[in-house]
Amino acid sequence: MCRSTYSPYIILLCITLIQVPNFATSLSNAFQERDRVALQAFKLMITQDPEGVLNSWNDSRHFCDWEGITCSPRHRRVTVLDLQSKGLIGSLSPQIGNLSFLREIHLSNNTIQGKIPGEIGRLFRLEAVYLSHNSLVGEIPGNLSYCSRLIGLYLGYNKLEGSIPSEFVSLYNLKELAIHVNNLTGGIPHFLGNITSLEAISLAYNSLGGNIPSSLGQLKELSLLDSVETTSAVQSLPPFTIFPCLLIFLFLRINFMEVFLQV
């Protein structure tokens, strides 16, 4: 009697167990398809590809085997996009925000034009963004602050404008902020002193102006602060006593700076 009472549940359980893997598989396929569509959209926005690296981005192979793509072994989702120094000319598709497993973007030393799409803020697994040595314009999207796992942001040598977004105060894992050689304005914000994870900040060759805020003295991990040519800031440098662990590099020659800031 007991048996017959429970059997419907057992049957139901069996059906569920059979169906769950199928459901999971089709869900996984749907997410993979989303990655594939996003990568195709990325490719469409690249107008010149002198080395033909994106030729391998065709449907004869799974996108995990395309050049510059690394996937997670289990879910087969894109985790790394690495097309550094490929001579690419084009702009960034907002669809990059659909690559929801993305942890690293390596696109330094190309000719990426246009703005950094705000959709990048949807990539909550993002840890490193290498976009230096490109032709990016517009403002640094404050939306990057949603990428709370972000450790390194490298945007040097572009044409970025506006100020350092105040939303960045919530980037509590950020260790390296490299935004040198742009057209940034609006001063060195006080709140940088609240991002206690910061180890290196490079701001040189912008039009930031203003002073180096004394709040930066709170950054116990900071070992590189490069703000050469923010002349007034250098003049107003607070006494060294408030920077207990800080070594200030004042690079006088841009060649010398390059050694440190090539990333």
Ligand SMILES: *[C@@H]1O[C@H](CO)[C@@H](O)[C@H](O)[C@H]1NC(C)=O
């Ligand atoms: C598609 O990609 C493969 C390598 O993945 C390459 O050998 C082939 O030439 C490509 N096809 C086209 C039409 O570019």
Ligand SMILES: *[C@@H]1O[C@H](CO)[C@@H](O)[C@H](O)[C@H]1NC(C)=O
């Ligand atoms: C930049 O990319 C070009 C190829 O487009 C390459 O020849 C050059 O060595 C790269 N520079 C650096 C510093 O990586």
Ligand SMILES: *[C@@H]1O[C@H](CO)[C@@H](O)[C@H](O)[C@H]1NC(C)=O
């Ligand atoms: C991908 O992203 C774009 C722009 O952010 C959005 O409009 C579109 O619906 C997304 N596509 C899919 C398949 O999720």
Ligand SMILES: *[C@@H]1O[C@H](CO)[C@@H](O)[C@H](O)[C@H]1NC(C)=O
């Ligand atoms: C900014 O990021 C949020 C959260 O990730 C996202 O919902 C929103 O669409 C983004 N805004 C833009 C303009 O992309």
